[in-house]
Amino acid sequence: MTGLPVWPRYLDATLGAPSPASFRLSPEDFRVDEQLDFKPEGQGEHLWLRIEKRNQTTLEAVRQLARLCNVSPKVVGYSGMKDRVAVTRQWLSVQLPGRDAPDDLAAQLATLGITVLEQARHPRKLKRGVHRTNRFILRLQGEAVEQHDFHARWEMLCREGVPNYFGPQRFGANGRNLQRAEALLARGWRKRDDRQGMLLSCARSFLFNELLGQRVASGDWQTLLEGDTVMLEGTHSLFRVEQPDATLNERAAKCDIHPTGLLWGADFSADHSVAQRLEAALAERHPVLTAGLAQSGVKSARRALRVCLDAPALERGQRNDEVVVSFSLPRGAFATAVLSELITQPDVANTDTLAGINNI
Incomplete structure (x- = not known):
């Protein structure tokens, strides 16, 4: 084959x-926010961190967190794997029984392009596939956006749903x-x-x-x-x-x-x-x-x-050939399945090839 x-x-x-159109001319054109339907309890041996990372894979962030905490990557938990060429937000957990994280952990992560947005303790490791949805904010640029049928395509997808292809x-x-x-x-x-x-x-x-x-x-x-x-x-x-x-x-x-x-x-x-x-x-x-x-x-x-697209929205950009679409999808669904209905040949060459592999 x-x-x-x-x-x-x-x-x-x-x-x-x-x-044709493009949707990933820079990492800022592809934003993903992983959504849990619960919060860490505030106590326990696992430190949970909600991070924002740019232009790196989830596994790269896992390895950096493990190195800075002087632990094995095996004790670092994550729910879903996110695209590399993107700005993505997600939770990680690291097991630190009986000890605190390094005082400068957030500062050290920031030098690596990882911003800590929230942190709290929890009794258990973050398991794969426990997030509920991913929120996408995508900037599209090119000929497809200027076509008279673009809004009709978008409205049909919002109303009728999208074939749930693996990307x-x-x-x-x-x-x-x-x-x-x-x-x-x-x-x-x-x-x-x-x-x-x-x-x-x-x-x-x-x-x-x-x-x-x-x-x-x-x-x-x-x-x-x-x-x-x-x-x-x-x-x-x-x-x-x-x-x-x-x-x-x-x-x-x-x-x-x-x-x-x-x-x-x-x-x-x-x-x-x-x-x-x-x-x-x-x-x-x-x-x-x-x-x-x-x-x-x-x-x-x-x-x-x-x-189905949850809370879909569309905003025109400053140029006629630019639009920003946003929507939420359940875990395991691919934004590229949505984009393939809107534009021809979305560029996935720079996408993390392991993205979503644990969300079946």
């Missing part, structure tokens, strides 16, 4: 392909992570070859995108099919739909519920329903990936086919 396919966009069917940064430059995943799964996955499970996640993400792309192309990614497993908006609660009815279809139209797609695992078994036949067909199209995932023992999971 070489490169990545170009998966179908939702709006192309009605508005055509969007025009290209999940697969590495030119799909190299996917190529590595296929090679590993072909010879048999072993944890020592993929300790963080990055390649397993990459393979599952690709299969999900393949399924979602098929449903976008057929126009049923927002609607319910026989046998669909449905996810409630704002939660991960799931239920199966044997036969869609008018009430369920109305709820789907209002973005109250979403059809889901399979994150492939060893325990998946399909019945003869329409939705599950589509999922089972992935094994015929990608036998190496599906067989390797089954052999690895990873459990199957579900991901919504659609993601």
